[in-house]
Amino acid sequence: MTFHDQQSQIAERLGVAKSFDAAAExxxxxxxxxxxLRASSLQSYVLGISGGVDSLAAGMLAQSAVESLRSQGHEAQFIAVRLPYGTQADEADAQRSLQVIKPDRVVTIDIKPATDAMLEAVRVEGGDLLDTARLNFHLGNIKARQRMIAQYALAGTTRGLVIGTDQAAEALMGFFTKFGDGAADILPLSGLTKRRVRAIATHLGAPDELVFKVPTADLETDAPLRPDEDVYGVTYDEIDDFLEGKDVSEVARQKIIATHYASSHKRALPVALV
Structure with missing residues (x-):
């Protein structure tokens, strides 16, 4: 199989369209x-707002969707959730995102007490199993999963569904926490490259300072606001070019493909013996 065949197959599996129009998308x-939401007979969407462009775009889409439903006589609301671990370094961006989205309801839940308690509980009996050199990485995954617990708690009590922010660039690289931010009921950004998510956010009226903010998962306490691209070892432009069928350097190609296949388990359903 040639590189271009492999590139095309991966992009197709992730749902990346060959053409793109922001308004139509x-x-x-x-x-x-x-x-x-209407077909599910439920009444709310719940989404964690981080301050990044993905949750911003997904939030703007969700608010527009519930407003459309209400205009047709259906009961629907969008609940935006702030889920800081104590004090978030880019809290101002998160608050600015909320101002842009104008959600029906904002709920703030500090995940620090639950996250720290879970890590401590694991250390009581399994401390010797933890890689202490990667303790902040392990803590980051607990943060992501605690955030999803909180969102599902709200969805469960409001007859709601949880929105995920997974898009094609992060899906390609496996850049999400399994059963954390990778868990959701619906993915309105699926199949979009990062630049296409930005284009949709811009089309919907988001300001450039939020649309083009440096992307960060902000999960590791010892490296706050660490850029995603530092973790990847390639840029979002290279990832997007790969997904959109454009040429990328040999170094970027090898890194992207190796990371994609190494993270395959994160994109798969649980394995079962049938």
Missing amino acids: AEQRIRFLADY
Whole structure:
């Protein structure tokens, strides 16, 4: 199989379209959210807002979807959730995102007490199993999973569904926590490269300072706001070019493909003996 065949197959599996129009995509994804909530006979969408462009774009789509449903006589609301671990370094960006989205309801839940308690509980009996050199990495994964616990708690009590922010660039690289931010009921950004997520956010009226903010998962306490690209070893432009069928350097190609296949288990359903 040639590189271009492999590149094309991966992009197709991740749902990346060959052409893109921001206005058409935004309309389609708003309709997708509205139709699914109505068909489910549920009444709310819940989404964690981090201050990054992915949750910003997904939040704007969700708010538009529930407003559309209400205009048709359906009961629907969008609940935006702030989930800081104590004090978030880019809290101002998160608050600015909320101002742009204008959600029906904002709920703030500090995940620090639950996260720290869980890590301590693990250390009581299994401390010798933890890689102390990667303790902040392990803590980061607990943070991501605690955030999803909180979102599902809210969804469960409001007859709701949890929105995930997974998009094609992060899916390609496996850059999400399994059963953390990788867990959700619906993914309105699926199949979009990072630049296409930005284009949709811009189309919906988001300001450039939020759209083009340096992306960060901000999970590791010892490296706050560490850029995603530092973790990847390649840039989002290279990842997006790969997904959009464009040429990338040999170094970037090898890094992207190796990371993609090494993270395959994160994109798969649980394995079962049938």
